[in-house]
Amino acid sequence: MNIFRRNHEGLVSGDAIPLYHNGVFHIFYLTSPPNTVNWPERIRTTWQHAITKDLINWQELEPALVPGEGNAIDKDGCWTGSAIYANGKFHIFYTAADLDSKYQQKIVHAVSDDGISFVKETTPCIVADADYYETVDWRDPYVFYNEEDACYWILIAGRKNNGPDTRRGCIVLYKSQDLYKWKHYGPIYDPGYTNVTECPEMFKMGEYWYISHSRFSESGGTVYRYSKSPYGPWRTPKYDGIGGRRFYAAKSAANDEGRRFYFGWVHERATPDDKDHWCWGGDFCIPHEIVQRTDGQLDFKMPEEFNECFTERVDSLFKRQQGDININDGSITVDSIGKMSFGFFDIKEAKYRFRCTLTMDDCRDSVGIILKSNEELSEYYLLSLEFPMQRVSLTKFPVPMDPYWAAASVAVKDFSMAEVDGPRVCEKSFNIENNQAINLDIVVDNGIMEMFIDDKVTFTFRCYRDSEYEIGLLVQDGKGKFDNIVFQK
Structure with missing residues (x-):
């Protein structure tokens, strides 16, 4: 690259x-x-x-x-x-x-x-x-x-x-x-x-x-x-x-x-x-x-x-973590009405390009791409297309909590303080329709993440932390399909 x-x-x-x-x-x-x-x-x-x-x-x-x-x-x-x-x-x-x-x-x-x-x-x-x-x-x-x-x-x-x-x-x-x-x-x-x-x-x-x-x-x-x-x-x-x-x-x-x-x-x-x-x-x-x-x-x-810059194809397997996810002939279909479903690819490259075509149906929340995550999905970035808000955003998790509730909750293991970017580090309005094909093109170069959304919107951010998984898929309260999935280096 x-x-x-x-x-x-x-x-x-x-x-x-x-x-x-x-x-x-x-x-x-x-x-x-x-x-x-x-x-x-x-x-x-x-x-x-x-x-x-x-x-x-x-x-x-x-x-x-x-x-x-x-x-x-x-x-x-x-x-x-x-x-x-x-x-x-x-x-x-x-x-x-x-x-x-x-x-x-x-x-x-x-x-x-x-x-x-x-x-x-x-x-x-x-x-x-x-x-x-x-x-x-x-x-x-x-x-x-x-x-x-x-x-x-x-x-x-x-x-x-x-x-x-x-x-x-x-x-x-x-x-x-x-x-x-x-x-x-x-x-x-x-x-x-x-x-x-x-x-x-x-x-x-x-x-x-x-x-x-x-x-x-x-x-x-x-x-x-x-x-x-x-x-x-x-x-x-x-x-x-x-x-x-x-x-x-x-x-x-x-x-x-x-x-x-x-x-x-x-x-x-x-x-x-x-x-x-x-x-x-x-x-x-x-x-x-x-x-x-x-x-x-x-x-x-x-x-x-x-x-x-990206000529060599990289093979990867998808690992379902939660929810109803079906893999068939290179496509991944997620039926996640009323709940969240997600999983990860086993890609280990520090520098790679990821492309796919995303469609969503009956979505009341969002469909997106997970970046730089731990296994339990508590620390990660999420590139999400949000149908109700007609928005595309990149959000950093965990999102900050009020100090009182962070101290009172035994489930919070790493209280995250708010920073200048806010938890939603990038966002733009974006027109989304049911069954609309949206092309995603993402380049990860160690900690630099560059996202090109349907040849319309672009996001850039940097992450320093080590992660167990480089990339994954997530659907919350809706149906999502990911086609034409390609990894290259």
């Missing part, structure tokens, strides 16, 4: 900055210094650089940007930005971090003739205007050429200097004719609901414009909005979010065929312990390919290129 997760040194990675040029995807991305965990040491990041023609085979190049020394304007890190090829040169716009400065985050321009060796300007090209914006959060520039406006646009994640403190996040627009002189336009996206609109980007597909950003507050993750004008109004899609809370800081690029892919990463924890806190950075995920609907909303799927 050849999925690009980190660079060859194994450094914590994040914040992909994709650029497609002359048939090649350039993925600039950030890495933390070795053995750093906490702020601010962990965010003294370097811009790494890798290229690929097929999303599978990658070549690592020399770092594009490294933090300066002494009193340099980026002495505390070269943070996220964007790259563009224009006027015969490669241009990077990045966030220069200097935590001792009044303007801790500034936008800086770097230029290259070959796309490998970049020369940084020594002064910023854009700083926050204190008449309108706070001077601390001013980062993640995204630059592109807007053909309709016949000029370059740059989007910046900022915060207004007025309004409710936790609702000031906005995306600010500047315009330029030459990438060197920039004119302030103002907030182009001012939703009034979030702290910071990190890692913004904008693009057009067909007649619709899309603006996306990431947020670490509220429900977290990378979200997108869409409109028929680059000035908005920006509307929320039904399936909000791109890949769940832990698919973060995703940015996209389109190839010559117009296929557009989001590149995101999954967080790691401070230590390999599911009860420890999440940190910035981790490992890159499988890119998410965009599928545009006729109404402008977006679905997401695994790119077909990744079929090359």
